[in-house]
Amino acid sequence: MSLSHTIALAPLHAAIRRVVRGFGSGPAEVEAVANNLIEANLTGHDSHGVGMLPRYAEAYLEGGLKPNTHVTTLLDAGALLRLDGNAGFGQVIGQEAMALGIERARQHGSCILALGNAHHLGRIGAWAEQVAAAGLVSLHFVNVIARGIVAPFGGADARFGTNPFCAGVPITGRAPVILDFATSIIAQGKTRVAMNKGEQVPADHLIDDQGRPTLEPRYTVVPPFGALLTFGAHKGYGLAMMAELLGGALASGMTQRDNDSSQRRILNGMFSVLVDPARLGDVAAFEQEALAFIDWVKASPPRAGFDAVQVAGEPERARRAERSAHGVAIDATTWREILEGAAKLGVDPAAVEADAVLHSNSPRGSK
Numbered sequence: 045m046s047l048s049h050t051i052a053l054a055p056l057h058a059a060i061r062r063v064v065r066g067f068g069s070g071p072a073e074v075e076a077v078a079n080n081l082i083e084a085n086l087t088g089h090d091s092h093g094v095g096m097l098p099r100y101a102e103a104y105l106e107g108g109l110k111p112n113t114h115v116t117t118l119l120d121a122g123a124l125l126r127l128d129g130n131a132g133f134g135q136v137i138g139q140e141a142m143a144l145g146i147e148r149a150r151q152h153g154s155c156i157l158a159l160g161n162a163h164h165l166g167r168i169g170a171w172a173e174q175v176a177a178a179g180l181v182s183l184h185f186v187n188v189i190a191r192g193i194v195a196p197f198g199g200a201d202a203r204f205g206t207n208p209f210c211a212g213v214p215i216t217g218r219a220p221v222i223l224d225f226a227t228s229i230i231a232q233g234k235t236r237v238a239m240n241k242g243e244q245v246p247a248d249h250l251i252d253d254q255g256r257p258t259l260e261p262r263y264t265v266v267p268p269f270g271a272l273l274t275f276g277a278h279k280g281y282g283l284a285m286m287a288e289l290l291g292g293a294l295a296s297g298m299t300q301r302d303n304d305s306s307q308r309r310i311l312n313g314m315f316s317v318l319v320d321p322a323r324l325g326d327v328a329a330f331e332q333e334a335l336a337f338i339d340w341v342k343a344s345p346p347r348a349g350f351d352a353v354q355v356a357g358e359p360e361r362a363r364r365a366e367r368s369a370h371g372v373a374i375d376a377t378t379w380r381e382i383l384e385g386a387a388k389l390g391v392d393p394a395a396v397e398a399d400a401v402l403h404s405n406s407p408r409g410s411k
């Protein structure tokens with residue numbers, strides 16, 4: 045286990061805000077980016093947390109990420125919206141896009157929203173949570189425009205991104221069900237985190253640059269590149285294909301057809317469907333049925349190796365509670381990269397380090 049630092053929540057916010065100010069972002073954007081990234085760490089998705097900042101810094105310095113940019117509307121047909129993210133911070137663009145979708149779904153009962161050209165939208169579950177907090181159901185299909193990283197089922201090299209799928213179902217008086225995953229067997233950022241920690245990945249996750257199975261996470265992080273496999277063989281591949289066709293071709297007019305690794309920006313296209321259950325039918329009956337089903341499923345006796353049957357969203361809430369109380373562990377390599385990224389943005393790394401008040405040598409796991 046490599047060295048890691050544990051950082052309490054308040055100092056982590058102070059340190060990350062300082063780094064994000066280096067992009068020249070206004071105060072609201074600084075808050076949105078810092079909160080969203082730290083929330084990803086809190087929910088256990090370190091792959092989409094503060095460790096993304098060095099990549100964002102490189103994307104910004106190349107001109108591929110445009111701070112202080114907002115969503116623009118390309119098509120407004122009431123319950124059908126087509127939006128352009130203008131390569132703005134996904135943490136801002138995602139929030140603005142969902143706010144527009146929520147308004148329309150409340151007005152019309154549903155909204156189909158096509159968002160193109162957003163810079164990295166991070167943890168897609170954040171957007172389903174925003175929609176669920178407004179009492180609405182949502183589905184999200186997302187493609188990734190960056191170097192291809194995932195092989196098609198039966199293929200020996202990378203042809204598309206980790207194309208996440210996400211769905212959120214709100215239930216009054218209970219936490220929402222939030223299903224949010226990459227269609228690759230693990231998120232790409234998890235291979236970066238594994239490499240930074242000096243760990244291997246499990247069998248049947250990765251192929252090397254010759255298409256052979258490997259345990260070395262480096263094959264998706266540094267050249268020569270191999271590829272991640274999709275989850276569930278042809279099924280995950282099929283879902284990834286749909287994410288590309290809907291989030292990419294349909295929503296943003298841009299699919300991933302280029303394995304050029306020279307650009308550091310990560311663009312996301314997202315096809316979202318928002319539905320107001322109260323407008324579709326009897327919301328009380330829907331919730332009663334949903335709760336009864338969830339309780340029925342959770343009553344399944346846990347089999348060997350499991351504590352309990354969980355529902356999507358529960359692991360993230362448990363981890364959020366734990367990490368909010370005890371701090372976020374960031375491995376030493378990721379922390380060094382964040383400080384290097386800060387320096388590239390003209391932010392004094394010593395000041396970031398002073399904000400963070402590190403507690404080092406804690407071998408806490410990242411997940």
Ligand SMILES: NC(=O)c1ccc[n+]([C@@H]2O[C@H](COP(=O)([O-])OP(=O)(O)OC[C@H]3O[C@@H](n4cnc5c(N)ncnc54)[C@H](O)[C@@H]3O)[C@@H](O)[C@H]2O)c1
Pocket residue numbers: 089091092164165166167168169186187188206207208210222223224225226227228229230231232234312353354355356357358359360
């Ligand atoms: N923006 C992008 O380009 C991009 C690309 C890929 C992934 N991502 C994000 O990466 C994050 C991580 O993705 P991942 O594939 O590593 O997620 P993951 O494999 O950890 O799966 C997470 C999902 O599975 C559920 N889950 C986990 N354990 C469970 C259990 N025991 N019982 C029931 N449900 C359980 C979680 O609640 C969650 O919905 C996601 O937030 C995703 O949106 C973003």
